[in-house]
Every structure is written in structure tokens, then in C-alpha cells.
Amino acid sequence: MTDPWAPPEHRPGRDELLDHAVARLQATRDRPAAPCKICGQPAEPFDMVDFHKSCDRTLYPLGLAAIPVIYRRCSACAFIFTDFFDQFTAGQWRAHVYNADYAKVDPEYLGVRPRGNARDIVSFLAGRRRETIGLDYGGGEGMTAALLRENGWAFDSYDPYATTELTPEFAGRYNFCSAFEVFEHSPDPAGSLRQILQRASPDELTVYIGTGTHDGIVTDETRLSWWYVAPRNGHVSIYSRRSLQILAQQAGLRYVGAWPFRGTHVLTRGIGDGAVRSRLVGAKLVRQARTVLHAWPKTLP
Known part of the structure; x- marks a missing residue:
């Protein structure tokens, strides 16, 4: 299991990801509402989860990344999304999400x-x-x-x-x-x-x-406790x-x-x-x- 508190030299790519998260947090603070990617109506920040939250029944088989990921919810069509990955290159997707550890958070992917x-x-x-x-x-x-x-x-x-x-x-x-x-x-x-x-x-x-659709599952009370909201799974x-x-x-x-x-x-x-x-x-x-x-x-x- 990856140690989220290990020294930087033992956390390949974590500094890049942390810098990216800080930039996204700053952008969200400066502009809380953003257009919904589906209907264009305002989407405010709804909840925040750790980057390593996964669909695994334990939620965190890789441990905590200590990287915050904010999800927004549209006020009109209820679409929930994060813009954390919007500027990711193909190389960043492969490095941070679809890498050798992906099978640990989605073991059914290959067969x-x-x-x-x-x-x-x-x-x-x-x-x-x-x-x-x-x-x-x-x-x-x-x-x-x-x-x-x-x-x-x-x-x-x-x-x-x-x-x-x-x-x-x-x-x-x-x-x-x-x-x-x-x-x-x-x-x-x-x-x-x-x-x-x-x-x-x-x-x-x-x-x-x-x-999956979140109707009747994600509410103001439950926020993003639903297992399906999992940035580590992409x-x-x-x-x-x-x-x-x-x-x-x-x-x-x-x-x-x-x-x-x-x-x-x-x-x-x-x-x-x-x-x-x-x-x-x-x-x-x-x-x-x-x-x-x-x-x-x-x-x-």
C-alpha cells in the first residue's frame, strides 16, 4: 500500500499532482460557480473527496493521497462533475490514473x-x-x-x-x-x-x-459518500x-x-x-x- 506521508522521493509524481490540486483549489476559490458541462447552467462546488477514493469496497485500498478533488453539481440538470482532470494530458492520465495500480481499484477491468x-x-x-x-x-x-x-x-x-x-x-x-x-x-x-x-x-x-445514475442516491445529506464517485477510478x-x-x-x-x-x-x-x-x-x-x-x-x- 502506498504511504501518503512518505518523503517526496518515495512518492513519484505526487508533487506534480499536489501542485495541480493547489492550482485547482485556487481557481475554484476565485470562481466558485462554473458552467455545467451538459446544460451550461451554474454548477457550484458540492463536495470534496480524496484523489485516492475508489470503487473498491474499502474505498481506499491505496491509502490516502492527501490530494483534494472538488466535484460540482449543476443547479438545473443535477449533473455532478469535477474539473480537476480537464487539462490532463494523455501522459498524465496514464501516470496518475490508468497506471499499473489501476487493477487494484478496478480488478474486473481486464476480464x-x-x-x-x-x-x-x-x-x-x-x-x-x-x-x-x-x-x-x-x-x-x-x-x-x-x-x-x-x-x-x-x-x-x-x-x-x-x-x-x-x-x-x-x-x-x-x-x-x-x-x-x-x-x-x-x-x-x-x-x-x-x-x-x-x-x-x-x-x-x-x-x-x-x-450509473445518482438519482435518489446523492442528496444534500449524503453528499458524495456514494462509492461510485471515485476519482482514482477516473x-x-x-x-x-x-x-x-x-x-x-x-x-x-x-x-x-x-x-x-x-x-x-x-x-x-x-x-x-x-x-x-x-x-x-x-x-x-x-x-x-x-x-x-x-x-x-x-x-x-
């Missing part, structure tokens, strides 16, 4: 989650393999797309910090784009959605987003359903969400809401049935 994501896609798109040209945006090491290709799906992967495998003839033709555990990592949600749309088909389109954007609806509208898409799918959000173009909700319910039933019957083969999905 468990990609397999589960592939299963979710197969369940949601049941019977539509031939007509689907898929892109897994923010696909990490590309395992989800690779598993789907092994089972006959036309599926590519794009990740600005990891593996990108694109089929040239699919450019501009992707009609299904998944983004599992991606949008909470984005300091620029609208920009991330634009990146997806730039690669997608201009016609019928489904964008399948997996990210969780810099925490959505309300309203903020996702606005994000979709701004991109010319429809937001389709259906209770009880708190972590699943579908943005569409050219597809009816009823059809999407049917697929969501059908996918849930398929997953439940296969879990009960232990029917998933070892070569997933």
Missing part, C-alpha cells in the same frame, strides 16, 4: 467486465447479428469486441488510451455503438458522444451506454437521468431509459421507444434465464 459486456450485447441484440455493425467505444484492451467477432459478429473496438481495432470498410457504418463504463470517465461528455457519432451510421443508430462525471436526456437531445438523439435499468441508457435515432424497451426487457429475461440454467458456454458470449 470479468468485458465478458459480461459481450453477454449484455448479445442479449440486447438477440436475432440481429446479421444486420449489426458494432463499435465498442472505450473498449479497453478490445476483449469485448474480440469475443463478439469470435462468435460471428461484425464488431470493432476504439479506445483513445488502450486498444483500437477498426475495420476500414465499417467507417461511417456502425449502427450499434456500446459504451460500457465509459461516460463516467469522460471529462467532456458531449465530446465523447460526438466521437461516437463521427464514426456511426447517419441513419438508424443505437448507442448503448452503461453508467469517475469524473456522475449523471442524473435528466442530464443524459439533455445530452442526447443536444446530439439529435432520443433518450430511452426504463425502470429498473438504472445503469443502462439507450440513445437512439430512427428506432421507436417501444422497440428499445422491448429489447431491454427481453435482454434482462434472457440474462436471468441463462444464469438460472447455467447456460452460458465457456467460450463467451
Whole structure:
């Protein structure tokens, strides 16, 4: 475990991070309110957590970093975000967040989650393999797309910090784009959605987003005690359903969400809401049935 109080020579990169935090604190003091990244309305400082707060059940498996990270909450759409990482370079992201210790705060990143994501896609798109040209945006090491290709799906992967495998003839033709555990990592949600749309088909389109929403969880009383608000995991954007609806509208898409799918959000173009909700319910039933019957083969999905 890293000792947050170790001498500077034993804390590689900590001085840079501390200097950055001091600059961000000064900027927040000078300008308490900042425009919401979703709707542009004022977003005041809401709460502050330590940089090492993670999604691990202990919250701090790496110990305290003694680096404060301020999150803001929009007064209009309830989007919660931090601007701590807004000026981070790719090198800084790799040095301070997506480094060798990342697996300690997200152990399912390399294997468990990609397999589960592939299963979710197969369940949601049941019977539509031939007509689907898929892109897994923010696909990490590309395992989800690779598993789907092994089972006959036309599926590519794009990740600005990891593996990108694109089929040239699919450019501009992707009609299904998944983004599992991606949008909470984005300091620029609208920009991330634009990146997806730039690669997608201009016609019928489904964008399948997996990210948690804080409605009914984060309150003035609980503040940011929720485990999901975790800068060490790179969780810099925490959505309300309203903020996702606005994000979709701004991109010319429809937001389709259906209770009880708190972590699943579908943005569409050219597809009816009823059809999407049917697929969501059908996918849930398929997953439940296969879990009960232990029917998933070892070569997933």
C-alpha cells in the first residue's frame, strides 16, 4: 500500500499532482460557480473527496493521497462533475490514473467486465447479428469486441488510451455503438458522444451506454459518500437521468431509459421507444434465464 506521508522521493509524481490540486483549489476559490458541462447552467462546488477514493469496497485500498478533488453539481440538470482532470494530458492520465495500480481499484477491468459486456450485447441484440455493425467505444484492451467477432459478429473496438481495432470498410457504418463504463470517465461528455457519432451510421443508430445514475442516491445529506464517485477510478462525471436526456437531445438523439435499468441508457435515432424497451426487457429475461440454467458456454458470449 502506498504511504501518503512518505518523503517526496518515495512518492513519484505526487508533487506534480499536489501542485495541480493547489492550482485547482485556487481557481475554484476565485470562481466558485462554473458552467455545467451538459446544460451550461451554474454548477457550484458540492463536495470534496480524496484523489485516492475508489470503487473498491474499502474505498481506499491505496491509502490516502492527501490530494483534494472538488466535484460540482449543476443547479438545473443535477449533473455532478469535477474539473480537476480537464487539462490532463494523455501522459498524465496514464501516470496518475490508468497506471499499473489501476487493477487494484478496478480488478474486473481486464476480464470479468468485458465478458459480461459481450453477454449484455448479445442479449440486447438477440436475432440481429446479421444486420449489426458494432463499435465498442472505450473498449479497453478490445476483449469485448474480440469475443463478439469470435462468435460471428461484425464488431470493432476504439479506445483513445488502450486498444483500437477498426475495420476500414465499417467507417461511417456502425449502427450499434456500446459504451460500457465509459461516460463516467469522460471529462467532456458531449465530446465523447460526438466521437461516437463521427464514426456511426447517419441513419438508424443505437448507442448503448452503461453508467450509473445518482438519482435518489446523492442528496444534500449524503453528499458524495456514494462509492461510485471515485476519482482514482477516473469517475469524473456522475449523471442524473435528466442530464443524459439533455445530452442526447443536444446530439439529435432520443433518450430511452426504463425502470429498473438504472445503469443502462439507450440513445437512439430512427428506432421507436417501444422497440428499445422491448429489447431491454427481453435482454434482462434472457440474462436471468441463462444464469438460472447455467447456460452460458465457456467460450463467451
